[in-house]
Amino acid sequence: MKTTSKHPPTLVANPDKHANKAKEFLTHSSCAPRRLNDIAQAPPEFKRLPRGAVAPDQGFGGKRDGVLSMAQKQLMETEREKAIARYREMKNQRNKTHAEV
Numbered sequence: 001m002k003t004t005s006k007h008p009p010t011l012v013a014n015p016d017k018h019a020n021k022a023k024e025f026l027t028h029s030s031c032a033p034r035r036l037n038d039i040a041q042a043p044p045e046f047k048r049l050p051r052g053a054v055a056p057d058q059g060f061g062g063k064r065d066g067v068l069s070m071a072q073k074q075l076m077e078t079e080r081e082k083a084i085a086r087y088r089e090m091k092n093q094r095n096k097t098h099a100e101v
Contacts, residue, residue, distance in 0.1 A: 049055060068076065 046053075
């Protein structure tokens with residue numbers, strides 16, 4: 001014969017194994033309240049990268065910054081020379097107007 005108890009079995013609460021450890025959000029200064037119209041003084045500094053982030057020095061094998069093809073170099077050189085010519089024209093016109101006055 002089965003004996004049934006009148007009370008349901010009581011569950012023993014497991015003590016929190018992290019109760020004595022400091023909580024991560026308490027140690028960071030980012031727990032300060034965010035206020036409207038706050039202005040950032042500097043970009044954030046990550047001590048550990050967020051999940052899925054790749055360090056800048058371990059970038060993917062794609063194109064690198066600052067590397068130009070020959071066509072891009074030629075285009076930049078022609079634009080540079082055009083800008084120099086426009087600047088020289090502007091200076092000459094300014095010198096002519098000052099000389100006439």
